[in-house]
Amino acid sequence: MSADSREVVIRTYGLCKRFGDVDAVRDLDLTVRRAEIYAFLGRNGAGKSTTIKLMLALLRPTSGSVEILGHRMEPNALRALERIGSMVEAAGAYGNLTVRENLELQRKMLGLRRGSWVDEAVELCGLGEYLDRRVDTLSLGNKQRVGLGRALLNKPEILILDEPTNGLDPAGIADVRALLKHLADDRGTTVFLSSHILSEVQQLADTIGIIHQGRLLEEIGYEELRQRNREYLEIRVSDLKRAAWTLEERCGVRDYVVREDGALRVFSGFDRAAEYTKALVEGGVSVLGSAMSEERLEDHFMRLTAEDERQPAIRG
Amino acid sequence: MLRAVEVEFSKMRRSHIPLWTVAIVAIAPFMTGTMGSADRAWFDSLTWLQYVRLGPMNLSTWYGVLLLGLMTAFTFGREYTEGVVANVLTTPARREYWVLAKVFILGVWYLALAVLSVVMQSAWAAVLGKHGFDAAGAWTVLSDTLRIALLLLCTMPVVALTAVVTRGVLAPMILSALGFSAGMIGGIAGWGDWLVWAMPTTIAGSFMQLEGQPAADLATGSWLIAIGVFVVGLFSLVWYVDRADVAS
Numbered sequence: 001m002s003a004d005s006r007e008v009v010i011r012t013y014g015l016c017k018r019f020g021d022v023d024a025v026r027d028l029d030l031t032v033r034r035a036e037i038y039a040f041l042g043r044n045g046a047g048k049s050t051t052i053k054l055m056l057a058l059l060r061p062t063s064g065s066v067e068i069l070g071h072r073m074e075p076n077a078l079r080a081l082e083r084i085g086s087m088v089e090a091a092g093a094y095g096n097l098t099v100r101e102n103l104e105l106q107r108k109m110l111g112l113r114r115g116s117w118v119d120e121a122v123e124l125c126g127l128g129e130y131l132d133r134r135v136d137t138l139s140l141g142n143k144q145r146v147g148l149g150r151a152l153l154n155k156p157e158i159l160i161l162d163e164p165t166n167g168l169d170p171a172g173i174a175d176v177r178a179l180l181k182h183l184a185d186d187r188g189t190t191v192f193l194s195s196h197i198l199s200e201v202q203q204l205a206d207t208i209g210i211i212h213q214g215r216l217l218e219e220i221g222y223e224e225l226r227q228r229n230r231e232y233l234e235i236r237v238s239d240l241k242r243a244a245w246t247l248e249e250r251c252g253v254r255d256y257v258v259r260e261d262g263a264l265r266v267f268s269g270f271d272r273a274a275e276y277t278k279a280l281v282e283g284g285v286s287v288l289g290s291a292m293s294e295e296r297l298e299d300h301f302m303r304l305t306a307e308d309e310r311q312p313a314i315r316g
Numbered sequence: 317m318l319r320a321v322e323v324e325f326s327k328m329r330r331s332h333i334p335l336w337t338v339a340i341v342a343i344a345p346f347m348t349g350t351m352g353s354a355d356r357a358w359f360d361s362l363t364w365l366q367y368v369r370l371g372p373m374n375l376s377t378w379y380g381v382l383l384l385g386l387m388t389a390f391t392f393g394r395e396y397t398e399g400v401v402a403n404v405l406t407t408p409a410r411r412e413y414w415v416l417a418k419v420f421i422l423g424v425w426y427l428a429l430a431v432l433s434v435v436m437q438s439a440w441a442a443v444l445g446k447h448g449f450d451a452a453g454a455w456t457v458l459s460d461t462l463r464i465a466l467l468l469l470c471t472m473p474v475v476a477l478t479a480v481v482t483r484g485v486l487a488p489m490i491l492s493a494l495g496f497s498a499g500m501i502g503g504i505a506g507w508g509d510w511l512v513w514a515m516p517t518t519i520a521g522s523f524m525q526l527e528g529q530p531a532a533d534l535a536t537g538s539w540l541i542a543i544g545v546f547v548v549g550l551f552s553l554v555w556y557v558d559r560a561d562v563a564s
Contacts, residue, residue, distance in 0.1 A: 056406045059561045075558050081408035088406070092399030096330045108323050109407045134330075150403060 006033035009158055009190050010055065015064035017050050017214075024050040026214040028064070032192055032207070034157075037184050039205035039222075040194040041301060047214040048194035049089065052162045055192075056086055068158065082110075085156030087147040087164060095136030099127055099146055102135055106150045121149040124179055140167030148176070152183075159183065161193040165200055177204050198298045208297070212305045225300065232265040233273055234293055238286035240264065246283035251276055257303045262288075265299070320409060320417035324391075333390045334425070337383060341433045344374055345440035363448035364441045365457070371437030372461040373520040375430065381499055381513065384426055384468050385492020388475040391418050393485035401483075411557050418476070419550065423469055430465035434458045463534075464516040470542040471495060471512050473549030480556055509538050512545050 010032035017025040025047045032038045042048045053059040055066050057073045066073040071080035093102045103118045122128055125145045130138060135146060144167050151159060159180075165173045181204065183189040195201050201208065202222075209219045237243040240258050247253040247264065253276070255267040266276065270292065277287050328334055348370050362370075374380070395401040405411060434457055442449075475495075479488040495513045502514025509518065515538055 053402070056402070058402055058405060060559070075405075076410050078408040078410070081406060084406070086403075086406050088402035089399060092401070092403055094327055094400060095398060097327070101326070101329065105323060105326050106403075106407070108319060108326065109404070109409060111319055111409070147403075 006035065008032070009034050009069055010192060011067045013065050015051070015054055015066060016062045017054055017059060018062045023214050025054065028216050030209060030216065031219065032190060034190050035184055035188040036206040037180060037191040037193070037204055038207045038209065039201035040192065040209045040211060041196065041198065041201060042211040043196055043305065046211045048211060049162050051211065052088060052160055052194060055160060056088065058088065082154065083157045084160060085151035085154060086160040087151045088162045093135045093143060093146050093150070095134065098132050098134055100131045102146060103149055103153065106153050110154045112154065117153050117155065121152045124152060125149040126175060141169055141172045144168055156189065158190045158192065161191070163195060164193055165195070165197065173200060180204060198301055202297045210301060210304055212308050217304045217308055225297070231270070232267050232293055233270050233290060234263050234265050235276065235290040236263045236288040237280060238288065242283060243280055243285045246280055246285060247276060250279040250283065257306050317413050317416065320413040321420055324417045324421045333387070337387060337429055338432065340379060340383060341429045342436050344379055344433065345371065345437040348374055362446060364446040365448055365450045365453040367441040367444070367446045368434070368437045368454060368457050371433050372457060372464050375433055375461060375464055378496070380464065380468055380516065381496040382492055383429070384472060385475055385489050385495070387422055387425060388472050389479050389485040389488040391422055392476045392479035393488060396483035397485060412554050415554050415557055419473065422472055426469055427462060427465050430461045431458070434461050460519050464519050467512065467515045467542050470546035473546060473553045477549060477553045477556060480553065509535060510541055512542050515542060
């Protein structure tokens with residue numbers, strides 16, 4: 001089944017949120033389809049958490065709107081909230097209560113009858129051995145598991161998770177990844193998760209949305225991204241600034257990024273590699289090495305956000 | 317709504333604050349005795365009923381306002397300080413219920429403490445060997461105490477609104493301290509008819525007794541002012557939780 005034929009379950013229309021003079025989210029149009037894992041990527045402060053809070057009606061949009069499962073999201077959008085599980089920020093739980101009591105509390109809040117929901121959430125999140133421990137005695141990672149468990153209690157059709165692997169150790173991250181994959185593949189749960197850890201998302205996501213400075217730069221299927229993985233020529237140089245200037249001025253190269261590790265990546269004109277090297281040497285830049293390579297998600301992310309930062313006039 | 321109330325009760329399990337409030341109310345009559353004994357002749361002259369009457373006076377003029385502030389800050393502010401508010405407000409339950417359940421819990425809690433204060437004041441009077449037990453008088457004291465508690469509860473939504481707007485417990489405690497000061501100043505200045513925080517002193521006769529006057533009843537207009545403060549505070553609180561950004 002192609003991604004486009006699946007039902008849209010989350011959609012935002014020109015979503016904007018302004019805090020004072022700061023545009024936290026600008027004109028955001030997101031589309032999330034049923035049973036996909038949508039990874040919402042951005043640097044710290046890019047607007048990921050604000051977007052999630054707007055989705056859950058914890059913040060009021062300055063303009064635009066959010067629709068989830070056909071319901072416009074606003075405070076007391078109960079019919080939508082009944083079908084959503086969420087974990088926002090630090091997976092808060094009542095520290096004076098045990099894990100079991102926190103889950104029971106959530107069950108009561110959701111109006112669910114006593115039954116297997118709590119047991120199932122406990123099993124899915126690996127909380128069995130911590131059930132009778134007070135939450136304030138748990139590690140950050142285990143608190144995160146409690147938050148996930150709470151989010152799963154109502155067997156949600158949509159899971160909205162803000163940085164779900166924060167504080168987890170590598171084994172915990174792998175567990176969460178497996179859990180989310182299981183929920184999406186076996187239960188048809190739609191997962192919308194934000195993250196700034198790209199390696200995590202690379203192994204998980206069906207669709208990737210990249211947000212930078214409040215704007216959605218790209219929304220793309222991961223498979224499509226993989227297929228169009230761009231090749232690049234990586235040139236390691238002694239002086240990045242001069243090298244960038246030389247390539248732009250002498251060779252007319254515009255499609256490139258400057259890496260912090262002392263390399264330039266050029267994404268087009270590979271047949272002119274020799275010309276680039278010559279121009280750099282003539283420009284007084286030592287070329288330490290060059291090689292062809294393939295772009296990974298991290299590279300793609302870095303390039304997109306770097307390009308966005310170079311175009312302030314267009315953004316205006 | 318009942319579900320929200322049940323949830324709010326559950327949240328208090330193993331919390332220390334409810335125990336602290338009970339301890340404060342239980343110890344307050346002993347403090348009255350200790351402080352009162354500074355003027356030995358006056359203290360010894362108090363009958364059982366006069367000693368018990370000091371209970372509502374203390375509740376109205378010092379620890380009552382601060383105690384309610386602490387309870388309100390804890391009940392509303394902890395959702396923010398513990399980072400739970402986002403979870404609470406994204407569960408499929410009306411936000412008004414969340415507010416009303418907390419208000420209900422605070423009301424029950426505070427009225428129970430008010431009753432306890434009279435019981436403890438009576439018990440301490442007996443322990444101190446005060447004579448002149450007066451059952452009818454005790455009922456009057458209980459009635460006065462509950463009316464004082466109701467008056468103070470009328471100010472609670474304003475304190476709760478402060479907790480929600482500032483997302484914490486410090487600002488509502490400061491507001492309560494200001495309310496306490498206003499009550500004291502208002503009581504001495506004779507503003508007890510219209511300033512909600514000072515109204516309890518009128519019922520308790522706190523400052524009137526200093527001038528040898530008996531305790532007075534509040535006029536209907538005063539009660540209307542108090543109820544007005546409660547209603548406006550509650551509507552503002554519900555409106556804020558419902559409409560404003562609650563997490564950022």
